[in-house]
Amino acid sequence: MTDRFQNYRELQGANLEGIDYRIETAIRSRNHESIGQSALERAKSIIILGVHAGGIEPGTSELARSIAGEDFSLYLFEGITGNNKVLHITSTHFDEPRCTELVKNHHSSVSLHGFIESPSDPCVYVGGKDIGLKQQILSNLMNNGFSTEINTGKYAATAAGNICNRTSSGQGVQIEIAKGLRTQFFEDYSSRRGRENTTASFESFVKAIRNTLLNDSLGRQDHYR
Numbered sequence: 720m721t722d723r724f725q726n727y728r729e730l731q732g733a734n735l736e737g738i739d740y741r742i743e744t745a746i747r748s749r750n751h752e753s754i755g756q757s758a759l760e761r762a763k764s765i766i767i768l769g770v771h772a773g774g775i776e777p778g779t780s781e782l783a784r785s786i787a788g789e790d791f792s793l794y795l796f797e798g799i800t801g802n803n804k805v806l807h808i809t810s811t812h813f814d815e816p817r818c819t820e821l822v823k824n825h826h827s828s829v830s831l832h833g834f835i836e837s838p839s840d841p842c843v844y845v846g847g848k849d850i851g852l853k854q855q856i857l858s859n860l861m862n863n864g865f866s867t868e869i870n871t872g873k874y875a876a877t878a879a880g881n882i883c884n885r886t887s888s889g890q891g892v893q894i895e896i897a898k899g900l901r902t903q904f905f906e907d908y909s910s911r912r913g914r915e916n917t918t919a920s921f922e923s924f925v926k927a928i929r930n931t932l933l934n935d936s937l938g939r940q941d942h943y944r
């Protein structure tokens with residue numbers, strides 16, 4: 720299915736912020752690159768993204784907020800109408816200015832998405848140009864029992880223009896989560912209220928990624944010492 724809107728300007732011309740969609744940002748200061756920042760601080764600079772959040776790809780808002788916690792910066796573009804599908808701008812075209820500005824001020828990113836799987840698909844596909852972080856996320860998810868593969872096709876996310884790679888390093892990670900798994904994360908996947916009640920599987924998924932990111936920050940700090 721092709722997108723109704725090819726960029727944010729087009730979407731903005733036909734939809735109202737606060738009515739049709741909302742944007743949520745959180746800058747965790749130690750995670751934000753700025754002039755004079757030390758190598759150690761730069762190493763911890765990661766932003767969690769949900770550019771198809773809210774009702775567009777359900778479950779990604781809840782996952783992104785929980786993975787970010789109080790440690791990592793956050794950007795969400797959430798669909799809040801009944802007709803969320805039209806608010807999908809593909810990752811290589813996603814150019815909402817607050818997002819691009821934030822992303823370029825972080826060293827790496829983790830961009831969360833939802834897909835509707837075919838029978839041969841695993842639960843999770845990881846992609847993106849941050850090869851080291853991608854491998855660590857893959858093994859941590861697999862160690863926690865999530866069927867995960869690195870995708871080399873449709874979800875490879877290796878284009879420089881993919882929002883996950885528009886960081887200061889030109890690298891990031893994209894995580895595509897099957898609907899079959901997202902439905903297991905919540906007591907009731909189908910409504911925002913229902914998604915307030917998360918399951919043990921949700922906690923395990925969030926923890927696997929958070930631990931990877933926290934360890935990765937430590938590893939990079941060692942590297943810079």
Ligand SMILES: [Zn+2]
Binds near residue numbers: 771776831832833
């Ligand atoms: Zn998506």
